[in-house]
Amino acid sequence: MAMIQRRSVLLAAGSIWALTAAGAQAAKKLSIKVYKDPSCGCCTAWADRLTAAGFDVSVEERDDMDALKNQLGVPGDLVSCHTGVVAGYAIEGHVPPADIKKLVSGKSKAKGLAVPGMPINSPGMEVPSEPDEAYTVWLFQKDGTRAAFAHHGG
Numbered sequence: 001m002a003m004i005q006r007r008s009v010l011l012a013a014g015s016i017w018a019l020t021a022a023g024a025q026a027a028k029k030l031s032i033k034v035y036k037d038p039s040c041g042c043c044t045a046w047a048d049r050l051t052a053a054g055f056d057v058s059v060e061e062r063d064d065m066d067a068l069k070n071q072l073g074v075p076g077d078l079v080s081c082h083t084g085v086v087a088g089y090a091i092e093g094h095v096p097p098a099d100i101k102k103l104v105s106g107k108s109k110a111k112g113l114a115v116p117g118m119p120i121n122s123p124g125m126e127v128p129s130e131p132d133e134a135y136t137v138w139l140f141q142k143d144g145t146r147a148a149f150a151h152h153g154g
């Protein structure tokens with residue numbers, strides 16, 4: 001009898017551990033919503049880079065991207081093609097997945113990150129025959145002020 005009880009306690013402990021491990025993994029996966037124009041190909045490529053980096057990505061095609069960017073607080077001079085929303089932050093353009101993770105884990109009070117334009121060989125803009133274009137990832141605030149968050153390429 002004692003043996004049986006001991007065995008069920010061990011089994012129960014085992015299942016709790018398994019549940020906790022699964023929960024921790026699910027929590028680690030960041031959900032990001034990507035808004036893009038239906039005709040944008042590099043936007044889809046960026047979404048694929050996010051999926052490969054472990055994000056839970058959902059894509060919504062919009063034909064009012066300019067209005068949407070405005071609504072999400074993206075400064076007019078920092079615009080690119082797609083706009084993502086993750087953990088309440090706006091992510092404009094081809095921002096590297098690692099920078100997004102860094103922003104979210106840092107619990108910044110900023111509005112979001114932006115890579116204006118479409119730098120060659122940024123995530124989703126890969127052109128293997130071309131040299132990397134240098135670009136800055138900008139951390140922008142609600143009032144439009146910004147600071148350099150990261151530099152890549154070049």
Ligand SMILES: [Cu+2]
Binds near residue numbers: 043081082094118125
């Ligand atoms: Cu693009």
